[in-house]
Amino acid sequence: MGVMPLSPDSSSASGSAAPLLRIENLxxxxxxxxxxxxxxxxxxxxxxxxxxxxxxxGESGSGKSTIARAVCGLGPIExxxxxxxxxxxxxxxxxxxxxxxxxxxxxxxxPISALNPRWxxxxxxxxxxxxxxxPAPDGHRALAVELLExxxxxxSMADRVPSQLSGGQRQRVTIAxxxxxxxxxxxxxxxxxxxxxxxxxxxxxxxxxxxxxxGLTYLLISHDMGAVIQIAxxxxxxxxxxxxxxxxxxxxxxxxxxxxxxxxxxxxPVLNAVASEPARRLxxxxxxxxxxxxxxxFHPRCRFAIPRCSEEEPFLRELNDRQVACHRAxxxxxxEIDAPA
Amino acid sequence: xxxxxxxVPDDAPASVAGAAERKTLLTVRDLQxxxxxxxxxxxxxxxxxxxxxxxxxxxxxGESGSGKTMTALALIGLLPAVARASGIIRLGxxxxxxxSEKEFRAVRGREIGMIFQEPVSALNPVFSLEAQIKAAVRxxxxxxxxxxxxxxxxxLGMVGIPDPVQRLSFYPHQLSGGMCQRVMIAxxxxxxxRLLIADEPTTALDVTIQDEIxxxxxDLASRAKISVLFISHDLGLVSRLCHRxxxxxxxxxxxxxxxxxxxHTPRHxxxxxxxxxxxxLESIGVLQRGIPGHPxxxxxxxxxxxFIARCPKxxxxxxxxQALQHVPHATGEVRCWRAHEHARSTNAADGARAWA
Numbered sequence: 292m293g294v295m296p297l298s299p300d301s302s303s304a305s306g307s308a309a310p311l312l313r314i315e316n317l318x319x320x321x322x323x324x325x326x327x328x329x330x331x332x333x334x335x336x337x338x339x340x341x342x343x344x345x346x347x348x349g350e351s352g353s354g355k356s357t358i359a360r361a362v363c364g365l366g367p368i369e370x371x372x373x374x375x376x377x378x379x380x381x382x383x384x385x386x387x388x389x390x391x392x393x394x395x396x397x398x399x400x401x402p403i404s405a406l407n408p409r410w411x412x413x414x415x416x417x418x419x420x421x422x423x424x425x426p427a428p429d430g431h432r433a434l435a436v437e438l439l440e441x442x443x444x445x446x447s448m449a450d451r452v453p454s455q456l457s458g459g460q461r462q463r464v465t466i467a468x469x470x471x472x473x474x475x476x477x478x479x480x481x482x483x484x485x486x487x488x489x490x491x492x493x494x495x496x497x498x499x500x501x502x503x504x505x506g507l508t509y510l511l512i513s514h515d516m517g518a519v520i521q522i523a524x525x526x527x528x529x530x531x532x533x534x535x536x537x538x539x540x541x542x543x544x545x546x547x548x549x550x551x552x553x554x555x556x557x558x559x560p561v562l563n564a565v566a567s568e569p570a571r572r573l574x575x576x577x578x579x580x581x582x583x584x585x586x587x588x589f590h591p592r593c594r595f596a597i598p599r600c601s602e603e604e605p606f607l608r609e610l611n612d613r614q615v616a617c618h619r620a621x622x623x624x625x626x627e628i629d630a631p632a
Numbered sequence: 633x634x635x636x637x638x639x640v641p642d643d644a645p646a647s648v649a650g651a652a653e654r655k656t657l658l659t660v661r662d663l664q665x666x667x668x669x670x671x672x673x674x675x676x677x678x679x680x681x682x683x684x685x686x687x688x689x690x691x692x693x694g695e696s697g698s699g700k701t702m703t704a705l706a707l708i709g710l711l712p713a714v715a716r717a718s719g720i721i722r723l724g725x726x727x728x729x730x731x732s733e734k735e736f737r738a739v740r741g742r743e744i745g746m747i748f749q750e751p752v753s754a755l756n757p758v759f760s761l762e763a764q765i766k767a768a769v770r771x772x773x774x775x776x777x778x779x780x781x782x783x784x785x786x787x788l789g790m791v792g793i794p795d796p797v798q799r800l801s802f803y804p805h806q807l808s809g810g811m812c813q814r815v816m817i818a819x820x821x822x823x824x825x826r827l828l829i830a831d832e833p834t835t836a837l838d839v840t841i842q843d844e845i846x847x848x849x850x851d852l853a854s855r856a857k858i859s860v861l862f863i864s865h866d867l868g869l870v871s872r873l874c875h876r877x878x879x880x881x882x883x884x885x886x887x888x889x890x891x892x893x894x895x896h897t898p899r900h901x902x903x904x905x906x907x908x909x910x911x912x913l914e915s916i917g918v919l920q921r922g923i924p925g926h927p928x929x930x931x932x933x934x935x936x937x938x939f940i941a942r943c944p945k946x947x948x949x950x951x952x953x954q955a956l957q958h959v960p961h962a963t964g965e966v967r968c969w970r971a972h973e974h975a976r977s978t979n980a981a982d983g984a985r986a987w988a
Contacts, residue, residue: 350838350840350841351808351809351838457696457926458696459926485835487695487696487865488865488866488867488906488909488910488922489695489905489906489909489922489923490695490922491909491922492909492919492920492921492922492923493922493923493924494922495919495922496919496921496922499919514838514839516839516911517868517909517910517911520911520912520913520915520916520917521911521917521918521919521920522917522919523917524917540916540917541916541917544913544916545913545916554840555839555840556913558839558840558842558843559839559868559911559913560866560868560869560871560872560910560911561868561910561911561912561913562868562895562907562910562911562912562913572843572847573840573843576808576810576811576841
């Protein structure tokens, strides 16, 4: 299985720059019951270049959060490589600490449960820095206050507790916290999905500024296509633990080739949308990851499935400036099937 | 309490997409929801008026704190103990403001059903679907156990759950989020409700599942003539599903009209801001501006236009109160005295550009 170098549009002109995050043949299994196990991620390989924003998209059960957890060391790894700035953490016992010291931070969906309700805001922000940097005389308070202002909050909030803040303000606090140990890679795990759309766009704009200003790289996990469309430079589409399409956002979102990517994007309520014909809508639900279908895992829901699709597993291959795993992708690319209405 | 005279005409809604005059099922006039007592009264919903026709899907859009959920809770008589509703809520021939809790129990479930966000946590994890749906069915009728079971199967089939007989023995954890929301809809309609209130029913779900729930709601409205009040902060979703839409801001409706017009020629600067937040597949990698700032909290509403602090088009005159006014050459109404100027743009993209 080839690994496609994912590079941002211009910044990595050198070409030889090593990716910040390299995932190779990652497999993650969860034990369910005594004998059975569920493979949530099977053989996923990805590279994320410095300065880019890779969005992992797919339905619940596709394995996107499992990958995020493996990268920040909070979840199990069965086999494979998770290399951050050249260091493989997959075999380390202290994976979470290793990921942290290599510059990985994570922002979760629900800021209220991600913040200690009794701690003043500044202490939450300073906490990850205390673990990685020499102690400062003021316990890093000054830095926390500075970050608080950087994420658009008033310094007077430093001594408040999370319950005194609104949802959008709390999410800004968790972003400030992720920034405090001077990270390289921030995992945004549904970080804007629970916010009102208007607040969401403000947070996305902030994330974009911070990225440019601090040279950050983002791994965005989201079911909110509104966010993905705006900030992703690359997109990887997962279905039942396998990648089905990977490439630049303009290709994968703008000109999707895999039938699953197409269905996923058609399901998004967008501006100027024409209600999609029933035949083009995706039916059924994502299968059981403990018992994935043979051949192409998407074939039971795919309206282009042919006998080959249930017999032979399609692998990722290069086609039209992206990688796609579909036996019929050439026909789709040539508009022989599923031509635009 | 308010000088606003709701100018919504007393007859049926101005236009229900494509349909000829339909019978009005729900009439809301000058709805006020206040909390607290004595001198510490807080107005949460301030003079909201709209109609929903039979089989119509009506959208109520707004940010957190806009009063949309309070409006819904007033309709179904589930306001928190500290809150009170006044004004007119009429369902068919029945007046719902001021009736006793006992009288409301005959309405709730039997005439109005409601579903919420996070269907998985709304179901009881330790009871089978059969037990939970039968309980909902028998709460509103004198059916025998056998009849209630048959009705449960029928309801599961109606909401598109495959193999309903087998699924009856399932527990909530054996179902996906989308399936749980279908079960919630089945239970909300178990008593024969004609109005379904859906409060952010797809917010926690995948887009594909969201699409399926939306299809189910469309199907219930068109085939079973169920009326739906669909509440969401996502204007893109609401405009895909609803016939007409009201946009709520700081306890008031700031714009109301048919879905297409509202999405393509939004008149109120706030609606224009919301339209800009709808994903646009033609601008991949382009950050869309949000609506800077926060809505004013109840108790801090300014006397004039409540959007004034966040409005990029505000100017002298906006501090005076803005009544909801009819938009010339359109089916809707808007609470902005400069709406005729904003109306020049003919499509959403132009509207968005003018706003920026």
